Amino acid sequence: MARPSDTKIRIQATARELFLEQGVQNTSLKQISDRLGITKPALYYHFSSREELVRSILQPVVAELEAFVAGREPGEGRRLLEDYFDLIWHYREEIAMVLHAPTVLVELDLVDRMWLWRKELTTLLLGPAPSDAARIRATVAFGGMSDCVVEHADLPRDVVKAAAVDAALAALGPLGRTDP
Known part of the structure; x- marks a missing residue:
């Protein structure tokens, strides 16, 4: 390449x-x-074009998210959340960019892919047939972690990671306490 x-x-x-x-x-x-x-x-x-420039900035995020989801095994709980946090922390500026201009997701045809990644992450975390309540908790867990990397980017990474992963596990309820 x-x-x-x-x-x-x-x-x-x-x-x-x-x-x-x-x-x-x-x-x-x-x-x-x-x-x-x-x-x-x-x-x-x-x-x-600006679109091509934005796409070039977001392409590494897209590639790493796809590789992240594809390379995981189900049932990794805490480890999955910790590794996901590390990935999104690395790309916090790009995530902030998208959060401030969500139309970029539409323009770059990333909306469906984004929802697919979230669904795949939820399946990895909860298995293939989670209850509605479990899926909602996973949405809060993943979405909350994504918000934390943007909103608290000025704090030390380890401080944000510890609190965000613990909060994600708490949001998952008993499901989040199955890993050591």
Whole structure:
């Protein structure tokens, strides 16, 4: 696989900063090129549109989430939640970007994939036929952890992880206490 150029990486980093500062929809390619001190055509050489640029920033998140779900065994409870936390903490800026501009999920056709990942994570955690109450608790567990990595990104990772995983396990109720 070809390695991205330094310019491409710089464009993505600058775009990520601007997207977090002012939102995806409020950031133009001109603003990105101005901040970088490059011409707009130079930016277009690497990314033909804002959508393509956003997709390139989110692609590693998508790939890692898919690999994460595919590489897990059912019944890993606490370990699954801890590893999931580590993954989403690593991508907290990208998650914040999407939370501030949820239309990005629609534009990049990620809504269905996102729900599928959540369903697969729930199945890994609870098995193939969980009760409605268990599925609701899993939604609170995974959703709460995702919110924590964004809302508390200014705190030390280990502090947030311990509290978020414990809260997720508490939300799961007796199901969350089956692992050592």
